[in-house]
Amino acid sequence: MCLFLLFSLLATCCFAEDKVSTDSALPRLANVAAAEAFIDSAEVVIIGFFKTDEGHGYKEFLAAVEEMKTLPAALCSVKEVWANYSIESDTIALFRKADKHQENLLLEKIKKLDTDGLVRFFTINNIRYITEYNQASAVGLFQSEVKVHLLLFANRGSADYKPLQEKLAALAPHYTGKMLFVLINGKVKSNERALGYFNLKPGDLPRVGIYDADSDKTFLLPEGEISTERVQNFCDSFISGELQKEKESEENKKKSEL
Known part of the structure; x- marks a missing residue:
């Protein structure tokens, strides 16, 4: 009997240590200032707002965070912080800088919650200053309130792939x-379909374009060096409306020639 109690005690201690080690890996946000600092610490962060x-x-959240190690995560049970981010019930919230967005997953509305589902939620909404396009990120990109996309078309493995990625990430x-x-x-x-939308082929790359989801129109930066200055001027001309006027003028000219 004593031996059984000893084994039970050891098992309980080990479980408690595992739970503490899992939980202690995540910071607990005690006030608004701590939450603001955490959210500002990376391009994308996750906060689990749990009462208890x-x-x-809760367990599924910890498991998903462990799987998505590239995303900083924290926990918060402080009502003052909840109110600051309009949280009213247990919620997993993802904050990102690229579009100043807070994506909330209200847990009370999800009957069947599993780790894989949370990992997918994190992956879809992992939108950064420059996001690589794939089936998952496409969902998050088109769900964003920001409907204009600056696109860098480049072939992975080419000499200019990484430098261009870093250059545009700094500009974003x-x-x-x-x-x-x-x-x-x-x-x-x-991705051939995306290239074809701009009348491009892999051999034409690298190139830079703009896609406006609201108007479903594309704009292509003329061939030449993809410098920070050229891309910035390209973006600014779209924001000012100049690029759209030029395209409309070209389209009208083509129509008149028919």
Whole structure:
């Protein structure tokens, strides 16, 4: 009997240590200032707003966060912080800088909640200053309130792929809330449709374009060096409306020639 109690005690201690080690890996936000600092610490962060550690979805949240190690995550049970972010019930919230967006997942509305579902939620909404286009990110990109996309078409593995990606990622914060910067790998077969929309082929890359989802119109930066200055002027001309006027003038000219 004593031996059984000893084993039970050891098992309980081990479980408690595992739980503490899992939970302690995540910071607990004690006030609004701490929450603001955490949200500002990365391009995309996740906060689990749970009243208690026994809340619906809590264990699944920890497991999903463990799987998505690239996304900083934290926990918060402080009502003052909840009110600051309009949280009223247990919620998993994702905050991102690229479009100044807070995406809330209200847990009380989800009857069947699993780790895979949360990982998908994180993946879809992982929109950064420059986001690589794929089936998952496409959902988040088109769900965003920012409907203008600056597209970098480049072939992964080429000498200019990484430098161009870094160059545009550095430029993207200047257009927060106005444009989402998207990287499209020309070597991926499923991206051929996106290239074709701009009348491009993998051999034409790298190129830069703008897609306006509201008007469903495309604009292509003329061939030449993809410098920060040229891309910035390209973006500014769209925002000012100059690029749209030029395209409309070209379209009208073509119509008159028919």
